[in-house]
Amino acid sequence: MSPFRISWKNIWSKPLNAALNILLIAFGTAILTVLLLASTQIEDKLTKNSKDIDLVVGAKGSPLQLILSSIYYIDFPTGNIPMNEAKKLMRNPFVKKAVPLALGDNYNGVRIVGTDSNYISLYGLKIQEGKFWKADMEATIGANVAHAQQLKVGDTFFGGHGLTEMNDQHKDHAYKVVGILTPQQNVTDNLILTGIGSVWRMHGDEHAEDTHDHDQEREYTSLLIQYRSPMAVAMFPMMVNQTTNMQAASPAQESTRLFSLIGVGVDTLQWFALLIMLIAAVSVFVNLYNSLKERRYDLAIMRTLGASKTKLFSLIILEGLILTVIGAIIGVAFGHGILHLIGTYQESSQAKMSGLIFIKEEFYLLGAGLMIGVLAAIIPAIQAYRSNISKILAEN
Amino acid sequence: MLFLWNTVIDYMISISSVSHQYGNSPALQFADWQVNDAEQWLLLGQSGSGKTTLLHILTGLLKPSGGKVHINNTDLYQLTSKKLDAFRGQHIGIIFQKPHLIKSLSIAENLMLAQRFAGLRTNQKRIEEVLTSLDMAHKRNAYPQELSQGQLQRVTIARAVINKPTLLIADEPTSSLDDKNAEAVLALLKQQSELNQATLVVATHDKRVKDAFNLTYSLA
Structure with missing residues (x-):
């Protein structure tokens, strides 16, 4: 007892x-x-998703929306930015690394992100199976995407226009899965990554990424930027916001703002x-x-x-x-x-x-x-x- | 000194010059009283004469305003509160006027509780033995609310004797019972005190009980 x-x-x-x-x-x-x-x-x-990103540059609009769409992929982008303008910024001495993003398509609600190889090093991505995308229309998919969409290396799929629904499929161009990422425990687990040229091609730009005839018309959605020095924190965003038609938004500031909301x-x-x-x-x-x-x-x-x-x-x-x-x-x-x-x-x-x-x-x-x-x-x-x-x- | 010490150790109960006062009311004076081992006593007195007060004093529940109380060679009120509780659990079995058991526990668990609180190990054999001697073994898993008044009184007797106390004290055990049950309970008390070789003190104002005992301590 x-x-x-x-x-x-x-x-x-x-x-x-x-x-x-x-x-x-x-x-x-x-x-x-x-x-x-x-x-x-x-x-x-x-924190995990914005860990190594100091600044996001995109079209003018809500800075929070820009951050949400370009880092967390949960809102619509504020618009697009001219590629030539963006490239000028990428060459700025304050910038250590700049990663362009082209958004606009999805596969069954999973966002297709057009980007370049800097994206891989920015997020420290690793391959579980296959390889990273190289040629146009090649895609490397996140671990969760492979699981949820039942996709494996060698499979093909059609992207749909928009970010959430598959109403308007791009039937002319099929993506081919060339690799699957190891689980990264961040946003990339739920993304389909491909070259920027693939996204352009989906939207009627049939020319290869390295031809420059159409540079004037080409656009990015946004740029993810890593600073070279702490000095850039004060100078660079101000420079972007005042001297260009683009806007710069700091993930740290916007996350804090979001959290306070x-x-x-x-x-x-x-x-x-x-x-x-x-x-x-x-x-x-x-x-x-x-x-x-x-x-x-x-x-x-x-x-x-x-x-x-x-x-x-x-x-x-x-x-x-x-x-x-x-x-x-x-x-x-x-x-x-x-x-x-x-x-x-x-x-x-x-x-x-x-x-x-x-x-x-x-x-x-x-x-x-x-x-x-x-x-x-x-x-x-x-x-x-x-x-x-x-x-x-x-x-x- | 030695003589005094000898007189104390010879008795199961020894009270001297004990008095108690509640607030401003007149003090209750209790005549000196010595009880030998295994004797069976009747404590007689009218309502309000101080029977319950004396029983509480004897069981260590109420410290008297004055006097000495020795139970089984122990000066009761020299013990610390904790030791006094343990002493009561191990040496004194108490039966109250109304049988009162812990409702959330079964009959056997109520007995186990008594063993536990006295600081003893649970002894199922002893529980079985006591319940059998009181013809209550078949109710060991029943709950108090399932038992009749007479059965409850038997279980409270079982609980009082479970730890083989040297002193068994009953406060008005028959007052709420009819003649037949009163006689039965009294017989059980006497039988159990003999079985467990315990000294028995029954406090009552019930005239039906008088003839059952030879030794009487009367309160004025």
């Missing part, structure tokens, strides 16, 4: 009360878990969840306090059987802990489940969230559960400790 068993049996002698307390704690913890996991995963994705909602939900946790704590307290009134005689009997005051104190604390820890564990599990469900219904594969990722901060939630249990039980436990058994027994 361990103290745990005594407390456990007492809790479940009133299953409805116990279930309500556990449910409240679980509900609060689940919301906190979802918030914690979602914000960690979003932040992680933002999301942050308001996250904060509100966080307070809501904390409020629920507080209500849960009060509910556990009321439950223990009320049951203590009913159990005064029980506890007095336990003292007559030899239980010390400390033992009664610990029994009550244990009851609080059992309720809140079970609630917290269920809440964390529930939070993971909810996030996974949200993930499966998310349309954008780039921002997909997973409920299968565990982070060490979740232990804080269990810790919070423990603390609430102790806090809610401490007053009833002190009362049990201080109770005058002779008086209670004489009253009955």
